[in-house]
Amino acid sequence: MNEFIYLTFDGLSRGAVYSAFALALVLIWRAARIVNFSQGAMAVAAVYAAYSVTSATGSYWLGFVVAIAFGLVLGVTVERVVMRFVDHSSPLNGVVVALGLVLVIQGVLGILYGNEFRPVQTPFSRDAFEVGGVALLSRYDLFVFAAVGVVVGALTLLFTRTAVGLRMRAAAFAPDVSRLLGVSVGGMLTLGWALAAAVGSLAGMLVVPTELGLHPTAMDVVFISAFTAAVVGGLDSPIGAVVGGLVVGLLLSYVSGYVEPTVAPMAVLLLLVVVLLGKPGGLFSSSKARVA
């Protein structure tokens, strides 16, 4: 029982990060109908930026701020320089261009920093508090929950309570009508990419210290988990992304704890297959996902 409680909290803390990452995927999907396969690589780039700043100044928080800012800038750059010019008549094109970006980012990071794993520090201790002999959460887990909670709250407020959020939703939902009504659809798209990349960077900052360490391909497996989370929830649903992230986190934690950590990626694949075959639009989707 103690182990179950421990694994549950551990899974929720992992899942919170996947939720944030999946949320970033959903943001871009809703705005541009592209699944950003380069999101993992973009997040790693941001974490490397933070790593450089933290190593130079010794301040974790300065690095943290730099990572988010770097994410914003990278998102804008990717959208303005590359994604804007993709021919959207086939969903293949966007995927292939994103894969090209993955190769470029991982290659550049490898050239700049080398291909070895680098340890990354955490701002808080990762030793879990014990309540009645049961290990529950660490300070770092609480930090993860808080950070993801703030992001989810801020995005909800942005989309439901502000004029910019309304314009972003309109631009994604009906680009032509929005343009006629004076909404800068291109600008909203850029903003969406910037926000998504910043959220992705945050997720990268949170997850990299808990995995093996910093490496150009550090986020590959995390990306799969987050993609699975987004698909479980339905690519169109932000709530689905958050719930999906927690489900995937719990699954990974239970499988690693009760079976073996090496089986975890297979469990994710299995979950992905089951959901895609059973309900391709995801559990929280209302609209139809496929034609014919």
Place this chain on the structure above:
Amino acid sequence: MTDMKQKSSTAPVPDLVAPTKGRRRRVPALLVILAGAAIVLALTYTLPPFRNYQLATVGAYLCVTAGLTILTGLNGQLSLGHGALMATGAYTLALAQNKWLNLPLSFLLAIVVTTAVGVVIGLAAARLRGPYLAGLTLAVAIVVPSVTSTFDETFNSDQGLSVVLDPPPGTIPMERWQAWLCWAGALVTVSLLVLLVRGRFGRDMRAVRDDETAAKLAGINVARTQVLAFVVSAACAGLSGALFAFLAQSVSPGAFPLTLSLFLVMAIVIGGLGSLVGSLLGALLLVVLPTLSQSIAEQTGSHRLEGNLALVVFGVVLIVVMLAAPGGIASIRFNRFWANTVRRNR
């Protein structure tokens, strides 16, 4: 915008055969393949051993790029998991070879096992579109190391397996023998694929790619066509993987990383989606570009450029081609040329 009718072709994708040329084009295809065999044979006697090894690698790559170009170019299904299918073929060859030491049997088993895996993934793939399919196959590509370390008595985790081989027959040097086998595999694969796509099946695939609803109305079994396309390309990937195990005389998860699957997609996109000439170009690039970037890295003396420079070059080329000429290099000239001849013949 919300209703994504997912069509899989964009700009005019070159077909493997210019349809109007019909019968007259059939004989040259056979001649081309025979000429290819003759050129390879001549090359293996003139090239130094290391170049022979590279030639063999091109042949091994050609098997998988040809199969993948059928799947993606003609049927519109994107697979990022072909690296994992190659790993399946490679590991099967290694296990069979270490047990029975019978090379033809091992190759046969490698193809059979990979085909079976291809059926399973293909059944799932046929129900998925666009990013969903890409995501699923991406997950397949990622899962290879985890499979090898979970069943480590069989697959020996990260160290992998070594492949026992008989020495080549007679006095043939190893590299020449490897080049012969790899190109025999590649030429057989390409010939079979040419036959396949020129027949009814090829027409079905293109119909499904261009408009699923119309294809269905015309009486084509869409799901069966898609599964079959996946299975065929999986068999090609299995043969290719087995050839790589034979070339390296070892298999390990490190030989089939995610980047390999991405490189394969890059190769067929750059070469030209749906064109077998394009898949040859792609296979060549897969061998030439890393070699080039390797020598640049050696000249500059920076070990960080090694491997990474190739990634950057591949990525940039992939993005530029996709933005500028979605039909790939093979489409730029040939397609326009064929379009013109067709128009004139009418």
